[in-house]
Amino acid sequence: MGTWKMNHTWIKRRINHLLYLAYPDLCLVCGAALNDTERLVCHECLYRLPKPDFDNPTDNEAARLFFGKLPVEKVACGLKYLKESPVQDLMEALKYRGRKDIGPVLGSFTAAPLLRTGFFNGIDLLVPVPLHPAKQKRRGYNQSEWLAKGVAQTTGLPIDTTSLKRLADNKTQTKKGLFERWQNVETLFDLADPLPFEGKHILLIDDVLTSGSTLEACGKAVLKAKNARISFFTLARA
Ligand SMILES: [Zn+2]
Numbered sequence: 271m272g273t274w275k276m277n278h279t280w281i282k283r284r285i286n287h288l289l290y291l292a293y294p295d296l297c298l299v300c301g302a303a304l305n306d307t308e309r310l311v312c313h314e315c316l317y318r319l320p321k322p323d324f325d326n327p328t329d330n331e332a333a334r335l336f337f338g339k340l341p342v343e344k345v346a347c348g349l350k351y352l353k354e355s356p357v358q359d360l361m362e363a364l365k366y367r368g369r370k371d372i373g374p375v376l377g378s379f380t381a382a383p384l385l386r387t388g389f390f391n392g393i394d395l396l397v398p399v400p401l402h403p404a405k406q407k408r409r410g411y412n413q414s415e416w417l418a419k420g421v422a423q424t425t426g427l428p429i430d431t432t433s434l435k436r437l438a439d440n441k442t443q444t445k446k447g448l449f450e451r452w453q454n455v456e457t458l459f460d461l462a463d464p465l466p467f468e469g470k471h472i473l474l475i476d477d478v479l480t481s482g483s484t485l486e487a488c489g490k491a492v493l494k495a496k497n498a499r500i501s502f503f504t505l506a507r508a
Contacts, residue, residue: 280354298363298372299356310375311360319357320350322507327389332507335482340489342500343471346389347479347507348380357506361477365409370416376505377420377475384503385424393501394470396421396429399488400459402439417505418475427473434491435462458484459491467495479504 285301295304299315307313324330327344336342349357360376363369384390398414406412418429438458461467472492476485479502489500 298360310372315356316379320352320355322347322350325387327384327387327501332479332482332502335479336486336489336502339486340493340500342489342502344389344501345479346384346502347504348376348384349506351478351506351508361506364416365413365477368410370411370413373413373416373418374420374423377417377422378424379420380505381421381424381503389503390425390427390473392471393425393427393473395466395472396425396427397434397472397474397492398429398431399474399476399484400431400434400436402436405439414476417477421473421475421503430466433461433463433466434488435460458487461491461494464495467492467498469497470495471499471501473501473503476502476504478506478508480508 296302297304297308297312297315298310300312302312302314304310304312322330322332324332327333327346330345332347333342333345336345351357351361360372364372364376381390396418398412398418400406401409401412401414412431415429415431421427422429436459474485474488474492476488479485485502485504489502492498492500
């Protein structure tokens, strides 16, 4: 993780956030007025968001996290997660400050270049990584589901939010031992209904890819469905 050298200080970004609440037609990143074709973030700021340095979806440093662990066909990340960058700020707003509306904007923006390279060819279904029901109730929404809405806008692919479920909240794991934690991750997700995934190529969608353990557990659950195949897309790579 690097740092972002720009004049986006913490205070400036918070002021922009407050300004946005009062003036919803201002860019969330730079505070400039948005034109009729822009939503939440101006085009200039969108295109300046840092991107990951890889483009081959079948062999890149993110895909390599899963080599030998489970058969993932393609892995793509839309942005690079840099601390103190607008990416961090937008993702925190999406996740913790109730700004689910950022999900479709960044989801569709980051899916567009992937659509042109054929990344979505052969994908049947978009499946956001589920939150534990109690956590989703606290937050009011699942940020990955709102990202998936944006990916669906760009690709026209359907979203399935009911066939995969989260059995536990992995936040509570930090106090446990290594083996216990590994066991927990292994049983973090399960299929509520395998039928919609049978014979399908599933694209799992999450907000950020860090160690890959969440997507790995999620992918293993999806692969319990007969002849299912999996690929991963995250908004950002940490
Ligand atoms: Zn801007």
